[in-house]
Amino acid sequence: EVQLVESGGGSVQAGGSLRLSCTASRIGSMDGFMAWFRQSPGKEREGIAAITSAGSTRYADSVKGRFTISQGDNKNLVHLQMNSLHSDDSAMYYCAATPQEWSGRPPLATAAYRYWGQGTQVTVSS
DSSP states (O other), X not given: OOEEEEEOOEEEETTOOEEEEEEEESOOSOOSEEEEEEEOTTXXXXXXXXEETTOOEEEOTTTTTTEEEEEOSSTTEEEXXXXXXXXXXXXXXXXXXXXXXXXXXXXXXXXXXOEEOOOEEEEEEO
């Protein structure tokens, strides 16, 4: 069974930084795309950053210029560097993946992702 495991969440003051990581296991060769989503209580899950195995990226406007998604040499590993955090960034952050070849920029739609992690909490205090 495919597993996605997130790590790196925690509490930080406004203006600070955090780096999230996600490892995909039992997924074979990760030729596809991976993404980070977040969800706050009472809000819909929001796609914020995605990357293909070829390195193409897409960001939501809410994080553009502050967050950076990257992948390790092992493309089953993806990171999310989050800078200049503010209270609106507080949420549960989820890693998602689809092992399917993709041309062009990756999607941020929830429906495009087949596998999901359990999430890691990020809390930003003002």
